[in-house]
Amino acid sequence: MPLPYIFSLLFLITTAVLLFYGLYVLSLNIKSSLHILFFILCLCLSVWSFSLSISNTAQNYETCLFWRRVGTLGWGTFFSFLLHFIVIITEKADILKKKWIYILIYLPAALNVFVFGLYEKIAVKQYNLIETSSGWVNVCCNTFWNWMLYAYDLSFFLVGFTLLVRWAVKLEEGDKKSKAYLICLLFACSFVAGTLSEVIINSMFSIKIPQIVPLLFIIPMTQVLYCIKRYGFMLKKKNSDSSDFHSILNEDSRERLYLNFSIAFLLGAFVNIGSMYFTKRANLEPVLLFSAFMIFIGIGLQAIQQLNIRLSYKDLLSNIILSISIPIITLRYFDYSAIYAGIIPVLFIVTSIAFSQKHILVLNGISSLFTLVWIWINSPSTIVVRFTHVDHAVRIILLLSIFIVAYYINYVYSKRLIENEEKLNAQKLLSRISSIFMNTNENNIEERINEVLKLCGNNFNIDRTFVLFFPNGQKTMKYFEWCSDCESPMNDAAKEKKVRKVFELLDISPFQQQEFDSLPYLAATMEEYMEKEYVRDEETISTIINPLRDKECVIGLMGFESAGQKLKFKEYHKETFKVLAHMISDIMLKVDAEKEINYRANYDALTGLPNRAMFMNQVRGAIKLAERSEKLVGIAFVDIDSFKYVNDTLGHDGGDSLLMKIGERISSCLRLYDIVARFGGDEFVIMIPQISHVEDICAVAEKITSSFKHPLTVGDQEFFITVSMGISVYPIDGNEVESLVKNAAAAMYISKENGKNKYTMCSSFLQKQIEVNANLTNSLHLAIQRKEFILNYQPQVNAQTGEIVGVEALIRWNHPQKGLISPGVFIPLAEKNGLINHIGQWVLQEACEQNNKWQKMGLKPIKMAVNLSLGQFLNPNLVEIVENILKKTQLDPAYLELEITESIATYDVEYITSTLNRLKDLGVTISIDDFGTEYSSLSRLRIMPVDKIKIDMRFTQGIYRGTKDESIIKVMLQLGKTFGLKVLAEGVENEYQLRFLKENQCDEIQGFYFYKPMPAEELELILRGNKNI
Missing domain, CATH: 1.20.1070.10 (Rhodopsin 7-helix transmembrane proteins)
Structure with missing residues (x-):
């Protein structure tokens, strides 16, 4: 070439x-x-x-x-x-x-x-x-x-x-x-x-x-x-499941078949060009025309598949095109090879076997037959290949034989495909029923069973389906039924008659005194599948019955009935019925078990929510279920922020009403099978079972916190409430209910410490911290008796002269194993466990005794500053405790300074003001510690009887750093002068900070630039040589 x-x-x-x-x-x-x-x-x-x-x-x-x-x-x-x-x-x-x-x-x-x-x-x-x-x-x-x-x-x-x-x-x-x-x-x-x-x-x-x-x-x-x-x-x-019920080809197979058809036609077009034009050098125009026809057929087949019509119509149109192409292609090549041209129709006929519509096979067969008859009639008498009329007849007979065989194969293949599709539909049915039963409970069991019966009736084309359920030990029998449009539902009398007939067929007597009774024994040898016929209202009823079992005990029956035709099912249908009966047995037993648990449950008298005992039981059940299903269980511990203040404002009755509304608000954010319980006071606990991802719990927490953006109305008042939450997850944060609740509660306290109105997830670090805090708490109870607490003292000096004018008592815990522990660690533990008053009382007494001891040594009298925690200040006996310690230690009240934090001012203003005035009456000095960091307010400075404000060290550290802290400090100093208060700056560490404070008339200084906290003995030496700096 x-x-x-x-x-x-x-x-x-x-x-x-x-x-x-x-x-x-x-x-x-x-x-x-x-x-x-x-x-x-x-x-x-x-x-x-x-x-x-x-x-x-x-x-x-x-x-x-x-x-x-x-x-x-x-x-x-x-x-x-x-x-x-x-x-x-x-x-x-x-x-x-x-x-x-x-x-x-x-x-x-x-x-x-x-x-x-x-x-x-x-x-x-x-x-x-x-x-x-x-x-x-x-x-x-x-x-x-x-x-x-x-x-x-x-x-x-x-x-x-x-x-x-x-x-x-x-x-x-x-x-x-x-x-x-x-x-x-x-x-x-x-x-x-x-x-x-x-x-x-x-x-x-x-x-x-x-x-x-x-x-x-x-x-x-x-x-x-x-x-x-x-x-x-x-x-x-994704292929859509849009194939007809009896279609041999699914969507993917159809697409592949027509794609192969198109490729075959396109290939034929190019083969035609290659063989006729390049090889035989035929005229280009007819070659291109026939190839264009082939390409048109190939593309046309693909275009038809994109039409928005039924698949059967697509197949019909496609095969019409194919049948038209049979004579054209055959006659085109007959002049070149009469023998092989006659084989072309056979290919189309054999391909037609793949279609379940018999008219497609008939259409291609007729087209092929007419094509060959046409060739027979119009063949020239002088043909190169000797091909007699007998040969034509034989060829037609052979073609008819192929057609008959193809027709039979199509019939068998179609029948087999129908069976395969029935099996597939049975699997889909069981999957659908399993999905329906997934979230079934006592509230929707009847609806779900009826839905399942309807699915079974429609799937198997049955007139009536029913379920009888008679669990051992119960006096009642449950009857569920579905009937097709051609059957009418039965009344109670008809149902009783129907049930009697069923048990007559099974040759058992489940009734006593015309009442449904329990079945202590029901045909232990009963077959798994029974086919029976009986006459009802002059109609022959064909029925199929399957037992519902609990281990070896029969607890019910499931039946299918037909009045129009005798029910006959194949072996794979029987297996489907067994699985279906097993699923119904399981769900009925499951719901009955849930009812029993709920029946024994207890609820909170105020809110109507589950109490602690019921909640713990429910969580244990959820953990067992999660263990089998490999799911997660979330526990959220919820605490109402500042509830004591609101409760004091509303009174106890109003507070109870508020708690009820809070419980309702939380419940509205949960799923049907989530549980919220009241643990006591203002604490609620939520269980979120059967979840797949931790993010699902976070979504619930977000929903709850967001819901409280809207106010709660009690009486004529609206209250904006916020909640702090801690979340633990089974099995990540624990395998037992107690540990999960404890970890969630610990996480909730972290939320409160971080600003409230948020949620915190439990973590391995937090769990370890919980364990450490538990050990510290145990040691904390005996720390005073073991004399493990020590006091250090940090001097406070006059800003202008450098003279020591006071000291601040700072507690430290000298743990026998862990060494010195900061008060930032054990003070919160003491407040949570009710030890703060004992520790605070010890600090106050030790500080007063030490100050009195220094004065007896002849040292210049100075003020002793002692911090009061929130828990101490809210102690109604605080004034009496201070007064008794002053008398016991014989310290002049003028040399005792009590430091409070700004956060105290957020509580009952009358109580706070009254307590401060009573302390002032004793002669002690009151100062506000860490001023400017929390709830600074001019009105509080005006109302609260204080003598000194202490600028927090975070502002002091900002001096000469180009921040706004210098301006804030100037404002604080001016406020102090305006209200006649002394101002002390904490955290002074360098000359620049000291110079700035002195230039702006700060009264007193405290910080490492002068002195660090030290033991009393070391400070005593300094006080003996105290001189101006």
């Missing part, structure tokens, strides 16, 4: 392969723009390659030029579509939202088609076609439009290649990333090789070769196709 024809055949094969690639990908998802673009890319390359196939062996220059211009539709637009495709596959589709981008991409392509293809006056000047030994070759012309074409190809390719490389870099390491890099490499190599062959070799060397770019680009396109199948670069659409 001459070299030009070899190249033409290569181009033709490339055309077919690329077109097949495009059709395959398009069939995966015809609605996806990515799939459509890939198809268009393949189509462009196919048009390009096909034009080269025809033009390469053209008989004259004009024919070659014509097909070269036709090829412009492919190569002139290819790089625009390629760039568009790359933009989408590399996830850069956002840039396509700008409409002008499309103009930028596709305007050069349109210009190429116009200049090199459509506009003849310009187009003919752009080609320099030379006939060589390898076929017609285009030697590039140095025209303006050719240079524009080179710029278009190069720029578009470089942009696309850059996007591909960046996309490959971002992919996760693995085989997919390496394949992406390979695609980049193959595209680059194809482009470079194509440029070398067309632009450089043909223009600069004497050797001339055809344009092989389409042959080269088939390599990267093949790699892209491989990645589509292997790595899901372009996902396949």
